[in-house]
Amino acid sequence: xxxxxxxxxxxxxxxxxxxxxxxxxxxxxxxxxxxxxxxxxxxxxxxxxxxxxxxxxxxxxxxxxxxxxxxxxxxxxxxxxxxxxxxxxxxxxxxxxxxxxxxxxxxxxxxxxxxxxxxxxxxxxxxxxxxxxxxxxxxxxxxxxxxxxxxxxxxxxxxxxxxxxxxxxxxxxxxxxxxxxxxxxxxxxxxxxxxxxxxxxxxxxxxxxxxxxxxxxxxxxxxxxxxxxxxxxxxxxxxxxxxxxxxxxxxxxxxxxxxxxxxxxxxxxxxxxxxxxxx
Amino acid sequence: xxxxxxxxxxxxxxxxxxxxxxxxxxxxxxxxxxxxxxxxxxxxxxxxxxxxxxxxxxxxxxxxxxxxxxxxxxxxxxxxxxxxxxxxxxxxxxxxxxxxxxxxxxxxxxxxxxxxxxxxxxxxxxxxxxxxxxxxxxxxxxxxxxxxxxxxxxxxxxxxxxxxxxxxxxxxxxxxxxxxxxxxxxxxxxxxxxxxxxxxxxxxxxxxxxxxxxxxxxxxxxxxxxxxxxxxxxxxxxxxxxxxxxxxxxxxxxxxxxx
Numbered sequence: 001x002x003x004x005x006x007x008x009x010x011x012x013x014x015x016x017x018x019x020x021x022x023x024x025x026x027x028x029x030x031x032x033x034x035x036x037x038x039x040x041x042x043x044x045x046x047x048x049x050x051x052x053x054x055x056x057x058x059x060x061x062x063x064x065x066x067x068x069x070x071x072x073x074x075x076x077x078x079x080x081x082x083x084x085x086x087x088x089x090x091x092x093x094x095x096x097x098x099x100x101x102x103x104x105x106x107x108x109x110x111x112x113x114x115x116x117x118x119x120x121x122x123x124x125x126x127x128x129x130x131x132x133x134x135x136x137x138x139x140x141x142x143x144x145x146x147x148x149x150x151x152x153x154x155x156x157x158x159x160x161x162x163x164x165x166x167x168x169x170x171x172x173x174x175x176x177x178x179x180x181x182x183x184x185x186x187x188x189x190x191x192x193x194x195x196x197x198x199x200x201x202x203x204x205x206x207x208x209x210x211x212x213x214x215x216x217x218x219x220x221x222x223x224x225x226x227x228x229x230x231x232x233x234x235x236x237x238x239x240x241x242x243x244x245x246x247x248x249x250x251x252x253x254x255x256x257x258x259x260x261x262x263x264x265x266x267x268x269x270x271x272x273x274x275x276x277x278x279x
Numbered sequence: 280x281x282x283x284x285x286x287x288x289x290x291x292x293x294x295x296x297x298x299x300x301x302x303x304x305x306x307x308x309x310x311x312x313x314x315x316x317x318x319x320x321x322x323x324x325x326x327x328x329x330x331x332x333x334x335x336x337x338x339x340x341x342x343x344x345x346x347x348x349x350x351x352x353x354x355x356x357x358x359x360x361x362x363x364x365x366x367x368x369x370x371x372x373x374x375x376x377x378x379x380x381x382x383x384x385x386x387x388x389x390x391x392x393x394x395x396x397x398x399x400x401x402x403x404x405x406x407x408x409x410x411x412x413x414x415x416x417x418x419x420x421x422x423x424x425x426x427x428x429x430x431x432x433x434x435x436x437x438x439x440x441x442x443x444x445x446x447x448x449x450x451x452x453x454x455x456x457x458x459x460x461x462x463x464x465x466x467x468x469x470x471x472x473x474x475x476x477x478x479x480x481x482x483x484x485x486x487x488x489x490x491x492x493x494x495x496x497x498x499x500x501x502x503x504x505x506x507x508x509x510x511x512x513x514x515x516x517x518x519x520x521x522x523x524x525x526x527x528x529x530x531x532x533x534x535x536x537x538x
Contacts, residue, residue, distance in 0.1 A: 176366040183334055183360045184380040184431070185353075194382070198370050 063244035068252065071245035080234075085253055088230040091147050092219045092257075095154020099215070100208055102155070103162020110163070111170040112192070128160040133221045140226045150222035150230070157218035158211040165207025169200025202273040209265040216258050282467050283310040283333070283435065287342035289492075290328050301492035302328040305342070308486065308495060312434075315461060315468045317482035319475060319528060325493020326471045327363075330437050333469060334360045346435065356384060359428035361438040365420035367412040367427075374399065374408040376423050380431045391430075398426040401460055418449040425457070429464060438470040442477070454480055455509045462506055475528065479520045480512055487527040497527050 045065050052064035059067060075081035110117040136153045143149035173196050181191040223232020231250045238246035290303040303325040310316055318326050331337035332344060335354040344351045346358070359380065367376045377395035378388065386394075399408055402422040412420055421441050428436055438457075442450045454477060461468055472478050478485045482501050489496040501520050503511060511517060 174366075176362065176364055177368060179336065180360075180362060180366050180379070181383065183336060183354050183362075184383040185356065186383040190383055194379070195368070198368065201370075 059244055060242035061244070063248055065248075067245045068248040072249045072252070075246070075249055081249065081253065084230050084234050084250075085257075087147065088150075088219050088223065088232065088254075089257070091150035091222070091230065092154055092215050094147070094151040095218065096158055096208075096212065096215050098151065099155045099158025099211065100162050103159045103207070103211075104166050104204060106159070107163040107166025108170060108192075111167055111196075124160060124163055127156075128164060132156050132160070133217060136218070136221045137225050140222065145226050145228055150219055150227065153222035154215045154218040157214040161211050161214065162204070162207045165203045165210070166200060169203025170196050172203070173199045202269065205265060205269040205272050209262055209269055212261045212265060213258055216254060216261075220254060281309040282312040282314075282347060283308075283469075284345040285309075285329075285333075285342070286345070288329070288332060288339045288344055289341035290325065290332060290337060291340045303332070303339075304492035304494050306493070306495055307342075308498075310467060310469065312467055313465055315470065315481055315483045316486060317470045317472060317478035317484075318486045318488060319472055319478045319524065320488030320493070320496075321490050321528065322473065323493075324488040324490040326473075326488060327439055328493065329488075330360075330439050330469065330471050333435070334358055334437050336360075356431060357434045359431050359433040359436055361421075361424050361428045361436065361441045363439045363441060363443060365412065365417070365424045367420060367423055369412050372409050372411055373404060373415070373423055376412065377426045377430055380427055384431060395426070395430055398430040399423075401429070401463065402426045403456065416449075417445050418453055421445065421453060422456075425460065429460070429466070434467060436466045436468050438468065440471050440473065443472070443474075450477070451509065451512070457481065458505075458507060475521050475524050476512070476517075479517055479524060480507065485520070485524050487524060489530075496530070499524050499527070 049064045049066060052059075052062045056062045063071075072081070106120070110120055133153070135156060139152045139156075140149045143152050177195045177199070178191060181195050186194070219230070220232040220235070223230040224236055227233040227236075231254055234250040235247055238244070238250065285306055285308040288303060288306045289301070292300045292302055294300055306325075306329065308316075318329065320326055328337060332339050333351070335351050335358070338352075346355075368379065371379065374392060374395050377398055378386075378391040381391035381394065382388070396408065399405060402425055404419060404422050404426070407415065407419065412423065415423070424441060425438075442453050445453060458481065468481075470478070470481055479501055485499045485501060486495055487497045487499065488494065499520060503514060503516055503520070
């Protein structure tokens with residue numbers, strides 16, 4: 001038993017609950033895997049193009065990717081894509097920052113003080129499981145058509161997974177490290193700051209990565225229900241006039257944003273968890 | 280002149296769902312400044328409970344523990360613990376693990392780092408300052424663990440089976456190294472182990488404990504001169520003391536079986 005604690009340094013808690021480990025698979029510039037992915041992407045686009053051009057013949061029903069690409073370029077030049085994208089991005093970041101901050105504080109409070117946990121636990125697990133995006137219309141009524149209603153929708157999408165991940169991270173702290181802090185006369189706050197928080201950091205960033213996708217859904221749904229600008233607004237107006245290319249431009253932009261933001265957080269997560277992989 | 284005095288110390292745990300476990304009963308012991316005490320005994324004899332009580336992590340339910348005449352009420356800067364598992368922060372480098380105790384004591388990093396460096400040199404880890412614990416062997420991790428305790432310059436250093444998880448060769452090497460470091464720092468040391476040869480090689484006096492409830496069964500002085508190089512292990516006197524301690528522990532085991 002002691003052998004186990006020795007060989008695997010520090011944390012031997014429940015590894016299964018921890019964020020996924022880095023798979024050491026950074027091979028050459030173009031591995032077979034990358035090649036297959038490229039073929040898949042271009043094959044898929046080609047199929048879409050062929051179906052749209054020769055089977056459907058109706059751009060109000062399905063626009064081929066070539067038309068979407070042209071429309072993308074036009075919207076980039078006339079500034080409408082940048083403007084609306086920026087509006088959505090600001091709403092996302094606003095709600096995300098508030099949601100992450102509140103999630104960490106609430107999660108930490110629930111771990112530190114038992115009564116807080118007992119009072120909130122039931123609400124949080126219920127709201128996390130519920131399709132909370134359904135509250136978007138109510139939030140639009142409360143906060144209006146401007147950006148703040150969307151910030152609120154993103155917030156409620158982000159805050160619950162953040163609470164739950166922060167909690168899981170803080171509860172998984174190695175008790176032996178807490179004992180070290182106590183032995184060195186560590187105050188409650190210093191112990192939290194030097195032991196609990198660093199232990200939980202990989203979980204917290206993992207929660208942020210999971211939340212960013214939910215936040216994007218929040219922005220779009222919020223904008224669908226009522227907005228003056230934003231990518232969701234483009235989707236609503238384009239679909240009302242069957243302007244498929246424009247609609248797809250918005251969808252593709254959202255997909256790209258999701259991939260990029262998740263990728264950034266993923267690399268952040270890997271860097272933070274690097275010490276785990278050394279052992 | 281005694282540095283540490285344990286007077287009738289008892290620790291009783293309340294079991295879940297009623298009932299009590301007496302981990303330690305009426306234990307009295309006096310430790311002189313600069314003395315190296317080893318505590319041996321079967322598992323469940325309250326060794327770790329005793330050490331935690333000395334560190335202030337465990338409050339005795341009866342009796343008193345005095346250091347320099349002051350009663351222990353909690354962890355203090357005059358004592359430092361070397362834990363059984365290295366218990367290093369995996370996200371901190373070696374040097375920042377060693378400064379950890381100093382940081383908690385409010386020592387600014389610019390003062391803590393040179394002090395940590397001196398300890399890292401003392402325990403023989405020069406050149407590994409910027410490694411993370413995961414990159415170190417078990418023996419090296421325990422050296423960091425030791426340096427982290429020594430750097431706060433405590434009066435008493437408490438060691439909880441720190442070499443238990445090491446292989447036999449590393450273990451003997453670490454014992455010799457520990458004596459060298461102890462000779463240089465002149466700390467009072469209380470070392471827990473279940474290995475008799477380790478206890479006899481390290482200690483001025485070996486305290487033999489017995490289980491259920493844990494109590495001091497006998498105290499065996501080790502009259503082997505210091506410094507004790509690695510070759511002192513093969514001193515015939517050493518074997519004689521080991522045999523004596525061994526017999527006492529067998530007796531302690533017999534008591535456990537009888538109960």
